[in-house]
Amino acid sequence: MKKADLKSLDLAALWRGLTRPDPAGHDRVVPPTGFTAQLTVFSAGAMAFLAVFALALALATGRLADRWSSELAQTVTVRISAPEDQMDQQTRTVMEVLQTTPGIAESRLLPDDEVEKLLEPWFGPDVPVEALPVPRLIEVTEAAEGFDAEALRLRLQGEAPGAVLDDHTRWREPLVSAANRLRALGLISLALIAAASAAMITLAAKAAMAANGQVIRVLRLIGARDITIATAFVRRFTRRAAMGAAGGTVLGMAAVWALPSMDQAGGFLTGLGFQGWGWLWPLLVPIAAAAIGFAATRWAALKILREVR
Amino acid sequence: MIEMQNLSFGYSGNDPLLADLSLTLQPGSFHFLTGPSGSGKTSFLRLCYAELLPTAGRMTAFGQDVRGLDRDGIAALRRRVGVVHQDTQFLDHLPVAENIALPLIVSGEPVDMPALGDLLSWVQMSGQARAMPPELSGGERQRAALARAVIMSPELILADEPTGNLDWEMSMRLLQLLIELNRSGKAVLIATHDLNLIRAAKQQVQARVLRIAGKRLQLAGADL
Numbered sequence: 223m224k225k226a227d228l229k230s231l232d233l234a235a236l237w238r239g240l241t242r243p244d245p246a247g248h249d250r251v252v253p254p255t256g257f258t259a260q261l262t263v264f265s266a267g268a269m270a271f272l273a274v275f276a277l278a279l280a281l282a283t284g285r286l287a288d289r290w291s292s293e294l295a296q297t298v299t300v301r302i303s304a305p306e307d308q309m310d311q312q313t314r315t316v317m318e319v320l321q322t323t324p325g326i327a328e329s330r331l332l333p334d335d336e337v338e339k340l341l342e343p344w345f346g347p348d349v350p351v352e353a354l355p356v357p358r359l360i361e362v363t364e365a366a367e368g369f370d371a372e373a374l375r376l377r378l379q380g381e382a383p384g385a386v387l388d389d390h391t392r393w394r395e396p397l398v399s400a401a402n403r404l405r406a407l408g409l410i411s412l413a414l415i416a417a418a419s420a421a422m423i424t425l426a427a428k429a430a431m432a433a434n435g436q437v438i439r440v441l442r443l444i445g446a447r448d449i450t451i452a453t454a455f456v457r458r459f460t461r462r463a464a465m466g467a468a469g470g471t472v473l474g475m476a477a478v479w480a481l482p483s484m485d486q487a488g489g490f491l492t493g494l495g496f497q498g499w500g501w502l503w504p505l506l507v508p509i510a511a512a513a514i515g516f517a518a519t520r521w522a523a524l525k526i527l528r529e530v531r
Numbered sequence: 532m533i534e535m536q537n538l539s540f541g542y543s544g545n546d547p548l549l550a551d552l553s554l555t556l557q558p559g560s561f562h563f564l565t566g567p568s569g570s571g572k573t574s575f576l577r578l579c580y581a582e583l584l585p586t587a588g589r590m591t592a593f594g595q596d597v598r599g600l601d602r603d604g605i606a607a608l609r610r611r612v613g614v615v616h617q618d619t620q621f622l623d624h625l626p627v628a629e630n631i632a633l634p635l636i637v638s639g640e641p642v643d644m645p646a647l648g649d650l651l652s653w654v655q656m657s658g659q660a661r662a663m664p665p666e667l668s669g670g671e672r673q674r675a676a677l678a679r680a681v682i683m684s685p686e687l688i689l690a691d692e693p694t695g696n697l698d699w700e701m702s703m704r705l706l707q708l709l710i711e712l713n714r715s716g717k718a719v720l721i722a723t724h725d726l727n728l729i730r731a732a733k734q735q736v737q738a739r740v741l742r743i744a745g746k747r748l749q750l751a752g753a754d755l
Contacts, residue, residue, distance in 0.1 A: 443614065
């Protein structure tokens with residue numbers, strides 16, 4: 223028998239069968255499969271739980287990469303290390319250069335108290351900044367059109383030899399790259415979870431249909447259409463996948479919600495979780511699980527029905 | 532109703548089990564199909580409800596070429612043909628009444644409970660309506676299978692060795708039911724090797740006897 227012969231199992235017909243109520247009790251024609259049912263619900267739940275974490279990871283690393291990328295790309299620092307008697311002069315020169323450089327929106331000399339805060343993690347509170355040979359720092363905010371960093375570097379070299387332009391490129395790139403890789407890992411994990419779920423549901427559906435080969439044969443012999451038989455199985459497995467995934471998603475969201483907050487986590491887990499509308503993303507997991515259950519069971523039904531005339 | 536012209540069938544390509552069969556089953560007819568074990572009686576019946584397809588020749592069922600039927604077409608054909616299988620296949624997880632109503636359920640047609648009660652009563656199974664199939668005796672299984680075969684009011688009833696495992700009294704009871712169906716206008720074809728059953732039927736109904744011998748279908752009858 224050719225696959226085309228099973229045209230009645232098209233997606234639209236199956237979907238109609240799935241969404242229609244079952245007052246005639248079509249589903250009852252398939253015997254209950256207790257253990258397979260429990261396994262399907264449990265596996266779908268576990269996969270959904272993991273999917274929520276993978277989703278949280280992907281979203282958080284995505285946010286992190288975007289934030290680092292945009293924040294660091296728009297801020298540049300000029301560091302001035304000069305003998306004490308030239309410090310003020312070179313600082314003024316640098317400020318003038320920056321104010322006349324196209325593509326720079328704002329430049330601001332960091333006051334001593336801000337420098338003190340920056341040094342606090344290393345030197346502790348109450349550091350006497352004025353007693354230390356601390357370089358002057360100028361924070362530069364880039365305009366939307368950007369500026370020519372090489373040209374500015376050469377100009378500073380000529381007019382204020384103690385000034386060093388630091389556009390953070392050296393350490394920004396690996397950080398952003400790491401965050402992007404983490405995001406990719408999260409997305410790959412999601413894809414793997416979806417594939418594993420599909421494989422698991424397909425196996426369960428195939429096992430259930432193979433175990434019910436005689437039932438399927440009897441149903442065909444008394445005039446049941448393929449769509450009637452397949453819908454009974456598809457409806458059952460789609461519901462199980464959706465129910466299990468809904469439970470797993472709720473648990474996963476609760477676990478993400480219960481993660482330590484940004485401050486408590488000490489920065490390492492900064493932002494891991496969902497924010498604002500992002501909490502709606504996990505709600506797609508049960509829908510995706512149901513779709514996977516639907517597609518996987520339909521595929522299994524096609525294979526088994528092809529063997530029964 | 533069913534028409535076969537020079538039909539052949541074989542499970543392996545070169546050696547047909549049935550060869551050059553020609554037959555027309557008319558509405559309201561009553562046929563017996565006999566022949567030794569392994570002669571192809573069951574295969575012949577399976578051809579009639581398109582579980583098997585002819586390897587040569589032509590066969591039409593209710594005016595349609597069975598080879599041109601798609602899977603939904605085959606399902607529709609089977610709703611017009613009631614089959615009492617030799618091994619009376621039921622769904623063991625459903626009670627007898629639901630098994631009997633199964634053709635209606637899978638067709639999406641409403642189950643008329645009083646009519647179902649009448650049908651159970653007709654096959655003398657009212658007391659077993661809630662029983663599960665494994666709890667039934669051989670005779671009860673055959674009668675339940677007959678009830679399931681006729682619930683869609685099919686035009687043709689096929690029975691494969693329906694009395695094979697039954698005592699004489701029970702065989703007669705089942706035969707009476709089939710004769711009643713025939714008198715109500717249904718065509719009946721019974722595969723059996725029980726000549727006593729055929730003789731008993733011929734006393735009450737005009738039945739033709741077909742015999743499969745040497746892969747071919749012959750009209751017997753007069754010598755029985």
